[in-house]
Structures are given as C-alpha cells and as structure tokens.
Amino acid sequence: MVYLTRVEHFNAAHRLFNPGWTRERNEAVFGKCANENWHGHNYELFVTIKGAPDADTGFLFDVKKLSGIIRDHVIEKLDHRNLNMDVDFMQGRMCSTENLAIGIWQQLQPHLPADVHLHCIKLYETPRIYVEYFG
Amino acid sequence: MVYLTRVEHFNAAHRLFNPGWTRERNEAVFGKCANENWHGHNYELFVTIKGAPDADTGFLFDVKKLSGIIRDHVIEKLDHRNLNMDVDFMQGRMCSTENLAIGIWQQLQPHLPADVHLHCIKLYETPRIYVEYFG
Amino acid sequence: MVYLTRVEHFNAAHRLFNPGWTRERNEAVFGKCANENWHGHNYELFVTIKGAPDADTGFLFDVKKLSGIIRDHVIEKLDHRNLNMDVDFMQGRMCSTENLAIGIWQQLQPHLPADVHLHCIKLYETPRIYVEYFG
Amino acid sequence: MVYLTRVEHFNAAHRLFNPGWTRERNEAVFGKCANENWHGHNYELFVTIKGAPDADTGFLFDVKKLSGIIRDHVIEKLDHRNLNMDVDFMQGRMCSTENLAIGIWQQLQPHLPADVHLHCIKLYETPRIYVEYFG
Amino acid sequence: MVYLTRVEHFNAAHRLFNPGWTRERNEAVFGKCANENWHGHNYELFVTIKGAPDADTGFLFDVKKLSGIIRDHVIEKLDHRNLNMDVDFMQGRMCSTENLAIGIWQQLQPHLPADVHLHCIKLYETPRIYVEYFG
Amino acid sequence: MVYLTRVEHFNAAHRLFNPGWTRERNEAVFGKCANENWHGHNYELFVTIKGAPDADTGFLFDVKKLSGIIRDHVIEKLDHRNLNMDVDFMQGRMCSTENLAIGIWQQLQPHLPADVHLHCIKLYETPRIYVEYFG
Numbered sequence: 001m002v003y004l005t006r007v008e009h010f011n012a013a014h015r016l017f018n019p020g021w022t023r024e025r026n027e028a029v030f031g032k033c034a035n036e037n038w039h040g041h042n043y044e045l046f047v048t049i050k051g052a053p054d055a056d057t058g059f060l061f062d063v064k065k066l067s068g069i070i071r072d073h074v075i076e077k078l079d080h081r082n083l084n085m086d087v088d089f090m091q092g093r094m095c096s097t098e099n100l101a102i103g104i105w106q107q108l109q110p111h112l113p114a115d116v117h118l119h120c121i122k123l124y125e126t127p128r129i130y131v132e133y134f135g
Numbered sequence: 136m137v138y139l140t141r142v143e144h145f146n147a148a149h150r151l152f153n154p155g156w157t158r159e160r161n162e163a164v165f166g167k168c169a170n171e172n173w174h175g176h177n178y179e180l181f182v183t184i185k186g187a188p189d190a191d192t193g194f195l196f197d198v199k200k201l202s203g204i205i206r207d208h209v210i211e212k213l214d215h216r217n218l219n220m221d222v223d224f225m226q227g228r229m230c231s232t233e234n235l236a237i238g239i240w241q242q243l244q245p246h247l248p249a250d251v252h253l254h255c256i257k258l259y260e261t262p263r264i265y266v267e268y269f270g
Numbered sequence: 271m272v273y274l275t276r277v278e279h280f281n282a283a284h285r286l287f288n289p290g291w292t293r294e295r296n297e298a299v300f301g302k303c304a305n306e307n308w309h310g311h312n313y314e315l316f317v318t319i320k321g322a323p324d325a326d327t328g329f330l331f332d333v334k335k336l337s338g339i340i341r342d343h344v345i346e347k348l349d350h351r352n353l354n355m356d357v358d359f360m361q362g363r364m365c366s367t368e369n370l371a372i373g374i375w376q377q378l379q380p381h382l383p384a385d386v387h388l389h390c391i392k393l394y395e396t397p398r399i400y401v402e403y404f405g
Numbered sequence: 406m407v408y409l410t411r412v413e414h415f416n417a418a419h420r421l422f423n424p425g426w427t428r429e430r431n432e433a434v435f436g437k438c439a440n441e442n443w444h445g446h447n448y449e450l451f452v453t454i455k456g457a458p459d460a461d462t463g464f465l466f467d468v469k470k471l472s473g474i475i476r477d478h479v480i481e482k483l484d485h486r487n488l489n490m491d492v493d494f495m496q497g498r499m500c501s502t503e504n505l506a507i508g509i510w511q512q513l514q515p516h517l518p519a520d521v522h523l524h525c526i527k528l529y530e531t532p533r534i535y536v537e538y539f540g
Numbered sequence: 541m542v543y544l545t546r547v548e549h550f551n552a553a554h555r556l557f558n559p560g561w562t563r564e565r566n567e568a569v570f571g572k573c574a575n576e577n578w579h580g581h582n583y584e585l586f587v588t589i590k591g592a593p594d595a596d597t598g599f600l601f602d603v604k605k606l607s608g609i610i611r612d613h614v615i616e617k618l619d620h621r622n623l624n625m626d627v628d629f630m631q632g633r634m635c636s637t638e639n640l641a642i643g644i645w646q647q648l649q650p651h652l653p654a655d656v657h658l659h660c661i662k663l664y665e666t667p668r669i670y671v672e673y674f675g
Numbered sequence: 676m677v678y679l680t681r682v683e684h685f686n687a688a689h690r691l692f693n694p695g696w697t698r699e700r701n702e703a704v705f706g707k708c709a710n711e712n713w714h715g716h717n718y719e720l721f722v723t724i725k726g727a728p729d730a731d732t733g734f735l736f737d738v739k740k741l742s743g744i745i746r747d748h749v750i751e752k753l754d755h756r757n758l759n760m761d762v763d764f765m766q767g768r769m770c771s772t773e774n775l776a777i778g779i780w781q782q783l784q785p786h787l788p789a790d791v792h793l794h795c796i797k798l799y800e801t802p803r804i805y806v807e808y809f810g
Contacts, residue, residue: 002503003537011261013148013173018326029327031334037217038148040175042261048537053507056423057434058499063534064436082172094328098272102323126146126177129333132273132318137773138807153596164597166604183807188777191693192704193769198804199706229598233542237593264603267543267588281801283688283713288461299462301469302755308688309755310715312801350707350714364463368407372458396686396717399468402408402453416666418553418578437620443553444620445580447666485572485579531551531582558731569732571739634733638677642728669738672678672723 003119004060005048006067010075013040014083014095038082043100044130045074046122047108051115061116069111074104097125101133109135138254139195140183143205145214148175149230152219173217178235179265180209181257182243186250196251204246209239232260236268244270273389274330275318278340280349283310284365287354308352313370314400315344316392317378321385331386339381344374367395371403379405408524409465410453411472415480418445419488419500443487448505449535450479451527452513456520466521474516479509502530506538514540543659544600545588546607550615553580554623554635578622583640584670585614586662587648591655601656609651614644637665641673649675678794679735680723681742685750688715689758689770713757718775719805720749721797722783726790736791744786749779772800776808784810 015038016030026034033039047070051060077087083095089107093099101123109118124130150173151165161169168174182205186195212222218230224238236258244253259265285308286300296304303309317340321330347357353365359373371393379388394400420443421435431439438444452475456465482492488500494508506528514523529535555578556570566574573579587610591600617627623635629647633639641663649658664670690713691705701709708714722745726735752762758770764778776798784793799805 001539002506003539004503005535005537007533009261011174011176013175016328020326029332032215035215035217035221037220038173038175039146039215039217040148040173041146042177053499053501053503056425056499058421058501058504060503060536062434080167080170080174082170082174085172086170094323094326096323096328098274098323098330099328101272126144128277130275131330132275134271134273136809137776138809139773140805140807142803151598155596164602188769188771188773191695191769193691193771193774195773195806197704229593229596231593231598233544233593233600234598236542263547265545266600267545269541269543279801281714281716283715286463290461299467305755305757305761307757307760308713308715309686309757310688310713311686312717350710352710352712352714355712356710364458364461366458366463368409368458368465369463371407396684398412400410401465402410404406404408414666416579416581418580440620440622440626442622442625443578443580444551444622445553445578446551447582485575487575487577487579490577491575531549556733560731569737634728634731636728636733638679638728638735639733641677668682670680671735672680674676674678 001050002053002060003048003050004063004066005046006063006070008045008047008067008070008075010043010045010079011040012043012078012081012083013038015039016095017084018094038084041125043078044124045070045104046120046124047118048120048122049112050117050119061113070108073107073111077107097123097129097131098133101131105133105135136185137188137195138183138185139198139201140181141198141201141205143180143182143202143210145178145180145210146175147178147213147216147218148173149218150174151230153229173219176260178213179259180205180239181255181259182253183255183257184247185252185254196248205243208242208246212242232258232264232266233268236266240268240270271320272323272330273318273320274333274336275316275390276333276336276340278315278317278337278345280313280315280345281310282313282348282351282353283308284353285309286365288364308354311395313348314394315340315374316390316394317388318390318392319382320387320389331383340378343377343381347377367393367399367401368403371401375403375405406455407458407465408453408455409468409471410451410525411468411475413450413452413472413475413480415448415450415484416445417448417483417486417488418443420444421500422489423499446530448483449529450475450509451525451529452523453525453527454517455522455524466518475513478512478516482512502528502534502536503538506536510538510540541590542593542600543588543590544603544606545586546603546610548585548587548607548610548615550583550585550619551580552583552618552621552623553578555579556635557624558634578624581665583618584664585610585644586660586664587658588660588662589652590657590659601653610648613647613651617647637663637669637671638673641671645673645675676725677728677735678723678725679738679741680721681738681745683720683722683742683745683750685718685720685754686715687718687753687756687758688713690714691770692759693769713759716800718753719799720745720779721795721799722793723795723797724787725792725794736788745783748782748786752782772798772804772806773808776806780808780810 016033101121122132151168236256257267286303375391421438527537556573641661662672691708780796
C-alpha cells in the first residue's frame with residue numbers, strides 16, 4: 001500500500017454566517033469572519049489516495065489524471081467563486097473549512113476509479129489553519 | 136544603511152471590475168476575476184524600511200513598533216474586508232495588487248518616524264504572483 | 271470525524287545536558303548541543319484536535335479560541351524563554367524536542383473542552399527536524 | 406511512543422519508460438516523462454522513525470546519527486545520479502516516485518538499531534506531488 | 541513605477557561538462573555535477589517586469605498573459621527536457637544556472653510588449669541556490 | 676553581471692541587553708528579548724555575490740567553494756553558539772539582527788576572491804523578520 005498526494009490551489013470568497021441567527025449573534029460568534037461584504041482566502045488543497053503501484057507503470061494512479069479529476073470536479077467549482085453563493089455542494093451548509101473539506105471529499109470520491117481509494121482531503125485556509133478529513 | 140523587513144498577513148475579498156465598462160468588457164478583460172459575487176486571497180505583506188542602526192539598541196527601528204504601525208494603519212483596514220467596498224483608501228481605484236501596494240505605501244509612510252525611510256512594499260496576492268513598489 | 275490544526279510559533283534557548291553526567295560525557299553525546307552558553311531555535315508548533323463539526327457553526331472548535339488556549343498555556347511559558355531554566359513543566363526533564371512535545375501535550379490537554387480531543391502535537395525544532403506525539 | 410522526522414535532500418535525473426513497451430506506448434502513457442534524454446527533480450525526503458525517548462538523553466534516536474545513516478545508505482546512492490542507470494536498488498523497477506519510496510525504505514530499514522522502528526518514507530518529487538510508504 | 545513578478549516551475553536534467561576539457565578535468569572542477577548519466581532539478585523561475593499600472597485595469601500587465609508568454613517561449617522549451625541536449629538556446633553554452641538565467645532573459649524579452657520592461661530573471665536551482673540576472 | 680545567492684542555516688542563543696543601561700531600562704526597551712536567561716533563533720543566511728560568469732565553467736563562482744567559505748568563516752563561529760558570549764566579532768556590539776548582518780559581511784568579505792564582489796547579506800531572524808545589508 002502506497003499513498004500519493006497531489007496539491008492544488010484555488011482562491012475564493014466566503015463568510016461565516018448562520019441565516020437562522022440574528023446579525024448580532026453571528027457577529028458575536030464569528031467576529032470579523034461574519035463581515036457581510038465577504039472576505040477570502042488562497043486555499044491549498046492536498047488530495048491523498050492509496051493503493052498498490054501498478055507493475056507496468058510503477059504508478060498508484062497517473063498523477064496527471066488525478067490532477068485533471070480534481071480540477072474538473074472541485075477546482076472548477078471553487079476557484080474565483082463565492083463559497084456561500086456560487087457553489088452548489090455548499091448550499092445549506094455553513095462555509096467553514098471543516099465543511100468545505102467534507103464537501104470536497106463527497107465531490108471527488110465518485111469520480112475516482114474503483115481500485116483507487118480516497119484517503120484524505122487536507123485543506124489549508126491560511127498558512128496557519130488547516131483541516132483533514134478521512135471519510 | 137541597513138534594510139529591515141517585517142512580514143504581515145491579511146485575508147480579503149475583492150473583484151476586478153471597471154464600473155465605466157460593460158459587463159461583457161469586464162468579463163473579456165478580467166475573466167474569472169470579474170466574478171460579481173467576489174473571490175478572495177490570503178495576502179502576504181512585506182514592509183521594508185531603511186536607515187542606520189541606533190548605537191544604543193542596535194535597531195534600525197523597533198520591529199514591534201513597526202508591526203504595530205502596520206497593524207493599526209493597514210491590516211486593521213484590510214483584514215477580513217472587501218477591498219472594493221470596505222476600504223476607504225481604495226475607493227475610486229481598481230483593486231489590482233499593483234494599486235493595493237501603492238495604497239498601502241501611502242497609508243504607511245506618514246506614520247513612520249522622520250529618520251526611518253520606507254523602502255519597499257512587497258505584496259503577494261497568491262504564492263505565484265507578487266508586486267513591489269518603491270515609492 | 272474531522273481534524274483541525276492550528277500552527278503557532280515561539281523562540282527559545284536551550285541546551286542538551288544531563289546533570290548526572292560529566293562535562294566530557296555530555297560533550298561526547300550531545301556535541302555542539304551541549305554548549306554551556308546555550309543555543310536556540312524558532313520552534314513551529316502544530317496542534318491538531320479531532321471531533322465532529324457543530325451543526326450551527328460548521329466548526330469542530332473555534333480556531334481563535336484554540337489559538338488563545340495554546341497561547342495562554344504554552345506559548346506564554348515558552349516564548350523568549352530558556353527551556354532548561356525558565357519553564358516549570360520541563361524541570362527535571364532533558365530538553366529534547368521529544369520531551370518538549372510530550373510536555374506541551376500535558377500542558378494543553380486539561381484546558382480543552384470535553385468534546386474536543388487532542389490528537390497530535392507536532393513540533394519543528396529546525397526546518398529539517400520535527401517530532402510528533404499522539405498521547 | 407514518539408515520532409521523529411529528519412528531512413534530507415537529493416537531486417537526480419530519471420525517465421519513466423517501460424522497456425517491454427514500444428516507444429509509442431511509452432509516450433502515450435508517460436508523455437513528457439518518457440523523454441529519452443531524461444529530465445530530473447530536487448527530491449525532498451522525510452524519514453520518520455518511532456519509539457520511546459531514552460531517559461538519559463531525551464532522544465528517541467540521535468538525529469545526527471539518523472542523518473548519517475540516511476546519507477550513507479540512501480543519499481550517497483541517489484544524489485546527482487540517474488535513477489534508471491546509476492542506482493543498484495532501482496534496477497528492474499519502474500522509476501516512479503512510488504517505487505523509489507519503497508526502495509528507500511528497503512535500503513534504510515536494515516541499518517536502523519533494533520529499538521528504532523522505521524515508520525514512514527515521505528518523498529516529494531515536486532512541490533505539488535509526494536508519496537508516503539509505511540512498510 | 542511598479543514591479544510585478546510571476547513564478548513558474550519546470551523540471552529538467554542537465555550536467556556540467558566542458559567538452560574542451562578531459563574527463564578528469566571535468567570531474568575535478570564539477571565533481572558530482574559532471575556525472576555522465578546526468579542529474580536534474582525542479583527549477584523555480586521568477587520573472588519580474590516593471591512599468592506603470594494602466595488607469596483602466598490597474599494592471600502593469602495582465603499576469604495571465606505574462607504567464608502565457610513565459611510558458612510558450614520558456615517553459616515549453618525547458619520542462620521535462622535535457623538542458624544540454626534538447627534546448628536550442630543553450631547549445632554551445634555551459635548549462636550553469638547563471639547561463640540558463642541569461643538564456644531565459646534573451647528568450648523572453650523579444651516577446652514582451654514595448655511598454656513592459658523586463659527587470660529580473662531569478663532562477664532557483666535548489667532551495668538553497670539561486671541566480672538573478674538584470675540584463 | 677550576474678548575482679548568485681547561497682542560503683545557509685545556523686541556530687544560536689542571544690539576548691538584547693545594553694550593559695550601560697539599568698535592568699529596568701533594558702526591559703522597558705527590549706521587553707521579552709532582554710530575558711537574562713537568553714532566548715534563540717534558527718537563522719537563515721542568504722549570501723549574494725555578483726560578477727561575470729566564467730566562459731569555461733559558466734560559473735560566477737563555484738557555489739560549493741562559496742558554501743565552504745561561509746561555513747569556515749561564519750557558520751563555524753555562530754552555529755549552536757551564544758551570540759553575546761561566544762562570538763568574537765560581536766563583542767562590544769548589541770546583538771541585533773542589524774548588527775549581526777553587518778558583522779557577517781565584515782567576516783566574509785576578506786575571504787572572497789578579488790573578482791567576486793559581495794553584494795548582500797540577508798538574514799532571517801524569524802520567518803517574519805529579516806535584515807539586508809549591502810556594505
């Protein structure tokens with residue numbers, strides 16, 4: 001068993017805001033992150049898959065194909081977007097880094113071949129904050 | 136003459152949009168960066184000052200004071216903000232990294248002591264794009 | 271289950287020296303690290319917690335609160351200190367990175383809420399050496 | 406139980422090429438990576454060992470000794486080499502990062518003391534691609 | 541005047557070898573870098589241009605266009621190549637990082653618009669060695 | 676003219692303390708940096724030289740020789756040392772990063788060949804603070 005990780009990048013706007021709460025409670029809980037005019041981040045996304053290397057290629061999976069799958073099904077939906085407004089799979093969810101990592105897992109998994117197992121989504125929101133989700 | 140640099144960080148939303156242009160022209164020129172629902176970045180800000188070290192302290196300038204000035208006059212205005220909507224010194228300017236670096240220079244310079252010379256504002260918009268302004 | 275990591279920073283002096291050994295044996299085992307006049311490092315501290323995201327906030331735990339707990343109970347005791355002389359929880363222990371990581375775990379764990387589980391302390395001593403402790 | 410990681414660096418040339426395939430099939434599968442005149446990388450190697458810290462030293466294992474073992478048995482064989490042509494332990498294997506990580510594990514393990522357990526070989530091929538192998 | 545930098549990446553094989561010298565002299569001067577079977581690197585390329593921001597766009601120059609010019613005229617020729625054998629503009633030159641930076645400048649400059657001035661080519665050969673060329 | 680930079684690393688203890696001042700004034704000016712039991716840093720040192728590449732080697736200067744000169748005359752004196760107590764060229768000077776960069780320049784310059792010009796000493800004290808000195 002070997003683990004292979006590909007790192008991708010996207011930029012997005014978001015805010016932390018619970019629509020079931022008053023503005024005051026949102027500001028009390030989320031502080032500056034509740035700014036109604038949004039803020040944003042450069043997200044670094046680490047996608048890790050696991051499996052056995054193929055005898056003919058030495059590859060667990062072709063990293064260019066992995067990169068293509070991530071771009072088509074995740075980056076295309078998130079890059080230069082507003083996470084709260086523009087992203088179908090985040091509708092009705094709080095746009096925390098925790099939920100975004102879970103959402104990215106759910107987007108990616110159906111598009112990987114049967115013999116490739118998604119192991120981890122690691123998502124940096126800032127250089128000092130990241131989340132990992134293992135399914 | 137010695138040069139001292141302090142690195143600070145802020146997150147913000149923005150969009151590239153010229154209000155004097157049609158939506159079509161904005162999209163043709165700025166592409167995804169014109170998204171009307173905004174996107175955002177983790178900005179890394181490098182502030183470089185120059186001068187002679189003080190004989191008693193060995194300091195060109197106390198880096199904690201420099202950090203405080205940057206935070207009070209720049210980071211406070213930019214962090215977790217919308218550059219187009221929330222930032223007084225970017226009103227009426229295109230929110231490019233070039234103009235943001237120039238704006239940060241103009242914000243900082245009046246607040247530095249007379250014997251400390253601002254040398255450079257270096258601003259990373261993404262890990263692969265940065266701007267430098269020397270006044 | 272989701273894992274959330276916060277990165278913090280501190281600077282400290284230390285030396286590797288076993289008081290039960292002769293100076294010669296200390297120098298033979300620890301080399302330059304035994305320098306009686308100390309040396310020091312910029313330590314990078316990664317604190318990882320695990321749990322389920324809250325439905326109302328999307329947070330496993332508010333990262334600002336996590337940062338505050340780390341600062342109050344760990345950084346405050348270590349930053350700009352001498353690990354051998356100034357730090358209560360390292361008294362009577364060798365000041366290796368291994369023991370420092372274990373000590374930081376013991377400092378932090380009692381101050382986290384009951385539903386937040388400390389998962390890992392990762393501590394960089396230099397950019398090329400780090401230790402991980404999982405309790 | 407504590408985990409200690411040492412990071413080392415080497416540069417090498419390689420190509421991805423299956424000698425049992427035609428040139429056309431190699432190019433179809435490996436693209437630019439099959440270039441018959443080679444290409445190369447700066448590899449970053451993370452070696453993680455696990456065990457209990459020694460009471461007298463505070464060390465899981467002396468990191469300078471670990472570095473020396475890695476250099477003698479791995480870096481010496483790989484640095485400034487052609488992975489396909491110059492490296493005994495890669496003969497007859499595809500020179501993928503997956504296989505190189507497995508080969509490095511096999512090289513290192515016999516040279517570690519009995520009470521030190523090799524935990525992980527993590528190998529960056531580029532800043533955006535890495536492999537992990539846990540034995 | 542503002543300076544804008546775009547960072548690009550390529551991987552390549554090379555060797556340091558003066559064909560006018562004996563093998564012994566090449567090995568004496570270049571050591572492991574003369575390995576006849578090649579070695580290689582992940583190169584990081586920083587391209588800096590200077591000029592005045594445009595009033596309508598806020599851009600010194602569209603960074604996507606800059607990236608496209610670098611890719612078409614530099615990366616396409618260097619990525620996954622052998623610098624000594626495959627690269628037209630390095631024929632007859634020693635493949636040092638110094639000469640490669642000069643060669644990249646000469647490749648790029650004719651393809652930039654008249655009002656954009658190439659300021660610096662900065663090229664990392666390893667994380668600890670880089671060259672800058674200002675024309 | 677080409678510029679070549681080599682990056683080296685050292686760890687050291689220091690404190691900021693003016694012996695001509697009272698303890699109270701030292702603490703008022705230097706805060707935690709005046710801790711009488713010292714603190715320390717991982718310093719990153721960037722040494723930049725300038726000149727013309729040699730026609731036969733393509734080198735401005737052999738980077739391995741440059742590294743050797745830096746190690747012999749600078750790193751050997753600073754690594755795992757106490758800057759205030761152990762370093763001859765810092766005696767009688769405040770141990771600020773500004774003065775340390777100037778001291779390193781003075782140590783290195785006499786040991787470089789006549790046709791190699793020292794251009795810049797850049798010294799990181801922490802990942803967010805650095806000093807540059809150009810002679």
